[in-house]
Amino acid sequence: MKTIFKFAVAAAAVAAAFGASAEGYPEKGKTITIVVPFTAGGPTDRVARDLAEALRKPLNGATIVIDNTAGAGSSIGMAKVARAAPDGYTLLLNHIGMSTVPGLYRKLPFNVEKDFEYLGIINDVPMTLVGKPTLPANNYKELAGWIEANKGKINLANAGIGSASHLCGLLFQSALKTEMTPVPYKGAAPAIADLMGNQVDLLCDQTTNTTQQIAGKKVKAYAVTTPKRLATPELKDLPTLQEQGLKGFEVTIWHGLYAPKGTPAAVIKTVNDALKVALKDPTFVKNEEALGAVIANDDRLTPEGHKKFVISEINKWGPIIKAAGAYAD
Structure with a gap:
């Protein structure tokens, strides 16, 4: 009985300490790493670097670095984050690959739905x-x-x-x-x-x-590949595939932010709140709009809406990948 009591007290102490550190997130002088599961210089890397700059201020001036861990259709970088400590100091920025990896790879060391916390959709490209x-x-x-x-x-x-x-x-x-x-x-x-x-x-x-x-x-x-033409000056005269006869063809690539499963609720809220502020940063908005990207502004900005959306995308792309026989392993 005493052993059980001591264990309970110890567990409560750990939980309290962890909760306190979560409330103080991010700690001054501690670096936040955003893992990008693609090579440097690509479109997802560019979004990540622009977002990192926009996140610094709402995250109390935190140092944010980009870690390009590329390979296997983004699954190597995803696995790295799934294994990371759930403390908010290792995040993942991924695109639509988050929903297609389950269909492309028969064996994965993680579960997309169960091993990540969803922090919000960033944009549609x-x-x-x-x-x-x-x-x-x-x-x-x-x-x-x-x-x-x-x-x-x-x-x-x-x-x-x-x-x-x-x-x-x-x-x-x-x-x-x-x-x-x-x-x-x-x-x-x-x-x-x-x-x-x-x-x-x-x-x-x-x-x-x-x-x-x-x-x-x-x-x-x-x-x-959008239903309507884009407003971007460089692309405003480019017709859609739909208006040129390829009915029903629509592809939009989105980017989202994630954390390892088990990240404290306080940290999730802090990052989600910071993300909402960052997406309104004038420089970030200008950079995204210049590239034809549309900043997210719907319920996918919530962790719940983000996860629901990704699951719907998994269900959409799975049959297409299967029909094409496009397995990577």
Whole structure:
């Protein structure tokens, strides 16, 4: 009985101490690490670095660093965060891969629904369908004809298994009921570099990675993947795939913030509150809008709404990945 009592007292003391530290989060002089499960220089990395700057002030001037832990469609970085101490000092910023990894990989060392705390969606990023500069098609109608005439000969680049461009490419092929040869790269930058160099034919990638190339006419732009045209000056004249005949085609890449399961409620609230402030930071908003991204402003900004949304995305992408046989293992 005494042993049980001592254990209970000790447990209560630990809980109280941990609660107190959670209320003082983030501690002065302690660094917060945001793990980005992709290489530096890519679109998700850019969002993370801009967000880190915007988060510093609402998190009491905390030092925030980015840790690029890339590989296996973002699952390596995800596993790193799932194993981290649940104290709020290791966070994860991931894109739509959070919902597609369960379908792409049969064996994972974590469970997306059970091993993370959901801190809020950050933004929605449209996709663009672009082609190499020497492609003979000058609009989507001509592109569709070119694709039909060159079945079995077309190379479709992507930034790696599980990347946004990989998923958009799968959906595009499914919509056209045709197959293209996938050319995976280790990141978005080398993929679009080879597209500009006429080494591959097509790429469907985020506006965060293609806007400058489209504006500079370094690639041929055919469409955006949103229901309506974008307001971004560089892309406002680019038609949607839907208005050009590919009905029902819509892909938007989103980014969200996560913590390891078991992170104290006080820390979750602190980070969520800081995120809501950061998403209104004028510099962050300006940077995102310049790239065609739309800042989140709905119930997905709550931990509950965020998790509900990710689960719905898992249910959406699972069948598409299965139908394409796009397993990574």
